[in-house]
Amino acid sequence: MNLAFSAEEKAFAEEVRGFIADNLPAPMAAREAMGFHAERARVAEWQRILNRRGWAAPSWPVEHGGTGWTPVQRYIFERECGLANAPEVNLISLSMVGPVLCRFGSPALRERFLEPILRSDAWFCQGFSEPEAGSDLASLRTRAVRDGNDYVVDGHKIWTTDGHVADFMICLARTDPEARPQAGLSMIILPMDDRGVTVRPIRTLDGDHHINEVFLDGVRVPAGNLIGEPNTGWTQAKYLLAHERTHNAYMGMLCRYVARIPGLVDAEEAAGLPAGQAEALRRRHARLAIDVEALEWSVLRVLAAEPGARAAASASALSVRGARCLLRAADLELAVLGPQAVPRFGPDDGPPLPAGATAAAPGRTTQYLYWWAATIFGGSDEIQRGIIWNAVFR
Ligand SMILES: Cc1cc2nc3c(=O)[nH]c(=O)nc-3n(C[C@H](O)[C@H](O)[C@H](O)COP(=O)(O)OP(=O)(O)OC[C@H]3O[C@@H](n4cnc5c(N)ncnc54)[C@H](O)[C@@H]3O)c2cc1C
Numbered sequence: 153m154n155l156a157f158s159a160e161e162k163a164f165a166e167e168v169r170g171f172i173a174d175n176l177p178a179p180m181a182a183r184e185a186m187g188f189h190a191e192r193a194r195v196a197e198w199q200r201i202l203n204r205r206g207w208a209a210p211s212w213p214v215e216h217g218g219t220g221w222t223p224v225q226r227y228i229f230e231r232e233c234g235l236a237n238a239p240e241v242n243l244i245s246l247s248m249v250g251p252v253l254c255r256f257g258s259p260a261l262r263e264r265f266l267e268p269i270l271r272s273d274a275w276f277c278q279g280f281s282e283p284e285a286g287s288d289l290a291s292l293r294t295r296a297v298r299d300g301n302d303y304v305v306d307g308h309k310i311w312t313t314d315g316h317v318a319d320f321m322i323c324l325a326r327t328d329p330e331a332r333p334q335a336g337l338s339m340i341i342l343p344m345d346d347r348g349v350t351v352r353p354i355r356t357l358d359g360d361h362h363i364n365e366v367f368l369d370g371v372r373v374p375a376g377n378l379i380g381e382p383n384t385g386w387t388q389a390k391y392l393l394a395h396e397r398t399h400n401a402y403m404g405m406l407c408r409y410v411a412r413i414p415g416l417v418d419a420e421e422a423a424g425l426p427a428g429q430a431e432a433l434r435r436r437h438a439r440l441a442i443d444v445e446a447l448e449w450s451v452l453r454v455l456a457a458e459p460g461a462r463a464a465a466s467a468s469a470l471s472v473r474g475a476r477c478l479l480r481a482a483d484l485e486l487a488v489l490g491p492q493a494v495p496r497f498g499p500d501d502g503p504p505l506p507a508g509a510t511a512a513a514p515g516r517t518t519q520y521l522y523w524w525a526a527t528i529f530g531g532s533d534e535i536q537r538g539i540i541w542n543a544v545f546r
Pocket residue numbers: 277278279280281282283284285286287288310311312313314356363525528529530531532533534535538
């Protein structure tokens with residue numbers, strides 16, 4: 153297997169780099185580089201720019217607005233966006249809802265949602281997890297009960313990213329309480345502005361508001377909002393897992409860290425950091441860079457392989473390794489930046505900056521704290537390790 157990029161792939165990377173250089177607004181990239189979480193307006197602006205070029209949804213089928221890129225081209229695109237400090241697009245809409253609608257949705261649902269998702273006018277949150285159903289998702293209790301031409305949805309979702317800014321929820325609900333747990337689930341689309349929807353914020357470790365509890369109290373939606381056949385929600389969820397096998401390696405973000413840390417060390421040394429300390433930081437960076445490169449090779453190997461019995465285990469391995477590398481990268485960056493990375497809420501807030509400090513990046517501490525969530529969302533570390541164990545060692 154050849155793991156190097158071909159001449160065509162290198163040319164493609166050049167094309168992507170050129171497009172980003174010409175089109176990514178500088179203030180947007182600067183804010184992203186500071187480590188601040190991208191809010192809806194910023195993400196939407198970037199997504200619209202990509203959409204005008206036809207690049208908002210690389211993983212969708214071409215007939216629905218996809219790019220027709222190979223998996224390696226999609227990887228290159230993610231990497232270049234990461235390196236250029238582009239904000240991440242709205243992944244729940246573009247990488248979850250869109251592909252599920254393209255594969256399982258009725259023509260009416262596709263007609264209604266695909267274009268607005270591409271244009272960033274329809275913003276989705278993912279309502280899967282519940283207080284007693286996270287790792288053991290199939291035990292969820294939210295019910296969608298058929299009532300004439302509608303479904304009536306009642307339940308309690310939690311950890312719902314972007315629930316406070318989303319227009320719609322893709323909700324996993326029980327439609328057949330008699331069937332075995334996985335067999336009785338369906339995906340259904342709910343409007344977040346329904347009067348039966350209550351959103352309560354949850355503050356995360358980084359002090360920010362990304363996630364929510366969502367209470368669903370008699371939310372009535374047309375039966376046509378159910379995706380595919382009733383009770384096939386688990387199949388759709390598994391399809392998603394197989395579809396996005398490598399994204400959770402966080403390569404775009406990792407490449408960004410690996411690329412920028414040496415410059416930060418140089419700047420700190422020039423500003424007075426003792427040479428011995430700078431050298432120790434460079435060694436840590438070299439070890440990280442080697443591991444990130446090894447991870448990149450793993451990603452390319454997974455992309456080159458056919459989806460098969462071990463695909464889920466490969467995705468899990470990339471996710472565990474990617475999240476750990478991300479934490480190491482963010483931790484190293486804090487070690488380099490020291491007080492410059494401390495969040496400040498006013499001019500006199502936080503420890504004094506060293507003389508000559510150039511790289512003040514207060515968002516990077518919050519970003520480091522947020523990355524701990526990467527060991528949980530999309531399936532916790534322990535669950536991923538269990539999947540690997542079952543696939544590889546049993
Ligand atoms: C920042 C963030 C954003 C999120 N966004 C969303 C979202 O948008 N939509 C959504 O639906 N969900 C979201 N989640 C929820 C996420 O998917 C769940 O938190 C995750 O699946 C774990 O479930 P849980 O929190 O219920 O923990 P539990 O399942 O209760 O697990 C608790 C602990 O027990 C361990 N554990 C559980 N079962 C096993 C086992 N069989 N073997 C070994 N160890 C086990 C887990 O690893 C964990 O350490 C988000 C979570 C976070 C942190």
